[in-house]
Every structure is written in C-alpha cells, then in structure tokens.
Amino acid sequence: MCDACGCDHSHEHEVQKKTIDVNQSLLRANEKAALVNKKHFDEQGIYVMNLISSPGSGKTTLLEKTIEAIKDEISIGVLEGDIETELDAERIRAKGVPAVQLTTGGACHLESPLVHKGFHELEHQLDGRKLDILFIENVGNLVCPSFFDLGEHIRVVLISIPEGHDKPLKYPKALRTSSVLMISKSDLVPYFNFDIEKAKKDALALNPSLKIFVTSATTGEGMDEWLKFLRSVLTNRTCC
Amino acid sequence: MHEVAIAMGMVDELIRIGRENNAKKITAVRLKIGRLSGIVTDSLKFAFDAVKLEHPVLLNAELTINEVPLIYECNDCKKSFDTDNFYFPACPECDSFNLKLVSGEEQDIENVEMEV
Numbered sequence: 001m002c003d004a005c006g007c008d009h010s011h012e013h014e015v016q017k018k019t020i021d022v023n024q025s026l027l028r029a030n031e032k033a034a035l036v037n038k039k040h041f042d043e044q045g046i047y048v049m050n051l052i053s054s055p056g057s058g059k060t061t062l063l064e065k066t067i068e069a070i071k072d073e074i075s076i077g078v079l080e081g082d083i084e085t086e087l088d089a090e091r092i093r094a095k096g097v098p099a100v101q102l103t104t105g106g107a108c109h110l111e112s113p114l115v116h117k118g119f120h121e122l123e124h125q126l127d128g129r130k131l132d133i134l135f136i137e138n139v140g141n142l143v144c145p146s147f148f149d150l151g152e153h154i155r156v157v158l159i160s161i162p163e164g165h166d167k168p169l170k171y172p173k174a175l176r177t178s179s180v181l182m183i184s185k186s187d188l189v190p191y192f193n194f195d196i197e198k199a200k201k202d203a204l205a206l207n208p209s210l211k212i213f214v215t216s217a218t219t220g221e222g223m224d225e226w227l228k229f230l231r232s233v234l235t236n237r238t239c240c
Numbered sequence: 241m242h243e244v245a246i247a248m249g250m251v252d253e254l255i256r257i258g259r260e261n262n263a264k265k266i267t268a269v270r271l272k273i274g275r276l277s278g279i280v281t282d283s284l285k286f287a288f289d290a291v292k293l294e295h296p297v298l299l300n301a302e303l304t305i306n307e308v309p310l311i312y313e314c315n316d317c318k319k320s321f322d323t324d325n326f327y328f329p330a331c332p333e334c335d336s337f338n339l340k341l342v343s344g345e346e347q348d349i350e351n352v353e354m355e356v
Contacts, residue, residue: 015264023349025349026246026253027249108242146278176276
C-alpha cells in the first residue's frame, strides 16, 4: 500500500516543480518595519537621526551637549540603544529631555521593530507634546548597525581621534550608508597620530556626498557648525 | 555581520513564500549577494545549512549564491566597467569620478525552486 495516497500499488507520484522569482531583500522584514517607522515619523512631522559609531566615540556626550545648546528652541526626544543598562537614557533624562532605553539583551545593533516599540513608549512620556527631532543612539558597533534601516531620515557616523584615521577605510559600509561623518574628540589630536585630512579624504573616497564635521564636546570646537547644520536640516526639511 | 541572523530571517521569508505557493518542499534557493553588501557568503551558506534543519520544508533546500560584481557606469562617457576598487573608483575610459553604481550592493533572494 502506498503510504502517501492509500492506493494498493506503488507508483511514482507526479511531482511538479516550479521556480518562483522573488527578487526581494534578505533583510525584507526589517526593511518593511523601517518603512512603517518612517511613515509614522513623517506623519507626525518628526525628523529622525540615527547615530552609529564604535563604543565610546562620544555619541551620548554629543547628545548631551546638543541638548544643552538647543533644547529650548527645538523639541527633542531620544531612543537609546544598548545591550545592557539604562545608563545612557538616564544621562539624557538628566538633561531634561524624554528618553527611552532600548535594551537588546545581546543583539549588537538596533532593528526597526524594537525602535517602533520604543517610540510608542516615548509617545507616552511625551503625553501629547510634539517632537521636532528624534535622535536614535544605536548600540556601539561600527559594523552591524550599517545593515539595519531604522526608518531614520539621516544617519550620522562618529569616529573619534583615539580610534585612528584608518577607520573609514576599514568600515566602508558604515561610511557609505551614512550622510554625515563626525570626527569627534578633536581636543585629543595632540596626543594621537590621527591625520584628519587623510581620514576626510578616505571617507569622501567611499562616499563623496558625506558631510564632515570635526568636533570636540569638551572644548566646543566644531559644535557651532554642528548646531547650525541641525537647525538648517530642520528648517529645510521636505520630508515631514 | 550575523550571517546566522540573516539566515534565520531568510528562512522565515522562504517559509512564507512556500506557504503562499503551496510548496511541499523547497528544493533550491538562489541568492544575489553583491560585493559591497558586507555579507560573507561562506558564512551564510554554513548558517543556512544549520538553520534549515529546523524546518521540514527546507531540509533538502540547496543554496546557491550568485556573487554579483561591483559594476559602475560612468555618467560622463557612459562606459560600464567592473572593478574590485570602491575607493575613489574612476572611469577607465575618461578618468571621471562621476559614476553610478550599477551593481554590487545586492542582498536579495533571487528565486526559489519548489515541489508543489
């Protein structure tokens, strides 16, 4: 007896083969979720910036200094991404700005579904208040965050002076998927062999449309240009 | 990059595609992975072969990866060329840096072969 159809003789079952053309991204699930996020942000008129960098490049400090300078003129919200702890969200809240910590528990990058959840939590905190700009500080990692769109309008990559001027070449995807490069901790230039012109040249070789800032949160160098840039993207945005 | 995480995402997609097409078995999957995608194809194959074992419909699925080269087209003289260099790539015909990336960033499922 044939097990498949219960008939009383064995036979070849006709097997039909077909090939389906797919032509869709391997990361389709996250990309779909990113589009949902972007639509949500656009509908609410919120400009979203995703900050990526190695651990310790100065993302949180940049946010602290940015908040101090413009929080009275621009309404800011922050999503903080880390593997563990609420430390960064606490630092942001201490500056008087609402922040939600996204703790991945192990994943070394944020993905859109978690950002979506976090944003709804932030909306509860805001209680009807409108945001002009949402900063998403990604998990410290110069590799994996490059692969995952969060629905942001702009991605900023930070490379700090102690990391070395070879980092743009070594991390091409981080440079190519960002619109802004911030070379941070510029006050440390006297103590390291960081060739700023080489780093800029290499970064532009990978991504000719990169906007580059050289800043120090400690001394304030370059911060005026950064704040001017922020104000201008908000004023000139067509997205939302 | 986490090729296991990518393989798991891919498996979810394949199961969805199989279900939509009433597949009894998925026999082959063809991917298009570009030179600039950052995805390591050997790791992805290894990861897929491990992850697929959880899903009866994928047990015999063979993965083929079409590695797409880096191809630019010059916006000035329209010459197309392939290269391994993505650092200040220049047109070999007219030396222009004004280039358009034609292929090399792909990270797609191209097609899926199944028994229905």
